[in-house]
Amino acid sequence: MTNLKFHSSSPADLEGDLASLRGDCARMASHWSVPAETVAEPVSPALINGVRVxxxxxxxxxxxxxxxD
Structure with missing residues (x-):
């Protein structure tokens, strides 16, 4: 289902359809970078305090x- 081809160089069409959205995404795909994977360290429950709801x-x-429901 990945189709990164696009035919229009016009700016984003705010009133467009799915095809124009996919084209906008295809144009932006080269600008996106994948962040390095980070691993969250576990936190001791004793250090979690002061949470107010x-x-x-x-x-x-x-x-x-x-x-x-």
Missing amino acids: PAGSARLLDSMSDYG
Whole structure:
């Protein structure tokens, strides 16, 4: 499904369709770089402190169902 060919050199068409979006992506693909893989080091739970959750957010999460509706 990868088709990196494009025929238009016009600027991005904000009202365009999927084909114009794919063309825009194809033009930008050479500008994107893949970052080096980073590995997150584990953090001791004793070092995690000071996290505060606003009361409104806590109530919102508390009112959500565990498995979705």
